[in-house]
Amino acid sequence: MSAPLLIVKIAGDRIAVPAERVHSVIELSRIVPVPRAPRFIAGLTTLRSRTLTVIDTACALGLPESTEIAEFALVVESDGCGYALMVEAVENVESGEPAPCRPDVKLADGWKRAAQGLVETEAGSLLVIDLDMVIAGPLQDQAA
Template identity: 50%
Template sequence: MNELLLIVSIAGSRVALPAAQVESVIELDALIPVPRAPHHVAGLSALRSRVLTVIDCQRSLGLGETTFEDGRIHEAAVVEIEGHHYALSVDAVEDVVEALSEPKEVRAAMGEGWERVSKGMVETEEGPLLLVSIDAVISGQPQVAAA
């Protein structure tokens, strides 16, 4: 059985997340901001009785910023890492597909943000997709880049 991938779009690009790591997909409404937190931490949200730390994937990649105050609904993928729950805010969650290949190195030059989170390229029925490392997205940009 091949690895399942969750196709999402971040900053207009379609990429894949390892579906096994994603607990659920939710719709975010109001966020509680965390003052002085790193830029890519968009705020806190509650999923039932758990507190979710919301990571804005666009900001983490340095590709813009999602605004949460516009009243629109934002989709996010919920993951748990070391006992903490995170919601990765993306433009849209599209589909779950099977990976048809192992991730392979991307030989073309990617943007700086993408380069950092890339786990390689995987073939799917919908064509090649970039496999994104969830850990790298959560840890955000190195401090130097953020400054």
Template identity: 45%
Template sequence: MRTLYLIAELDGQRIALDAAHIDSVVHVAHVTPVPLAPRHLLGLAALRSRVITVIDCRAALALDPVAAEAAVRTAVVIDVDGHQYGLVVDRVEDVREISAVPSPVRARLGAGWNRAAQGMIDDGDSSLLLLDPVRLIAGAPQAEAA
């Protein structure tokens, strides 16, 4: 069975997201902050006459922020329970079908990666970390995020 995945990069790690959850990939130039929101929630943005919640995947995984704040962010737009979220990633590489079945992660990962990882997918001569977008939206627990 072949599954369509979006391949992206986050903090130097190649990741995969199941394309069944993805609406689009966009560039977000303006994000309006939400007062008292968790650190991983960057804010709200307008997208084609709709409002999306923008999630900082680095913060959701309790990773170090990028040195300079980007003026334009690349976001993978997903739909979860009728709400749209923009998952900010460093770079989008490709969308392609992969026939490999996800296998358990056999590497030492940080706590954030472990929480969001669904497994590894072999992609020819490299491996991709399959992430659960719902876990990215949930973000890091407060103790981990601090």
């Protein structure tokens, strides 16, 4: 089954996410920090009357900080709450069927947990990630 995938840039990598989960893409303006929240929660932002929890996607996946500034965010809903997942760029929509990761493709630690599979595009193989894993945050935080 082929599903539309949104190609975005996270921590410098081009990554595919299931497009049907993404309500909209916003440009991040002011973010209100949330003191004492886990580090991957960058803060809160508002979209009309909705408040979204902004997630530092790279941090949530345990990836090294990127040199690029994430100024866009994917608006995603989970368990009745709205989230804005920070991305550095939004490129295009492709359609493709994620295939299981091939053994010849090595993934960095951070990506492994959220990886759903690989998809072949004109620009080469892209990793498809599970957005719920991003929202759940890094493992060590869950235990705390």
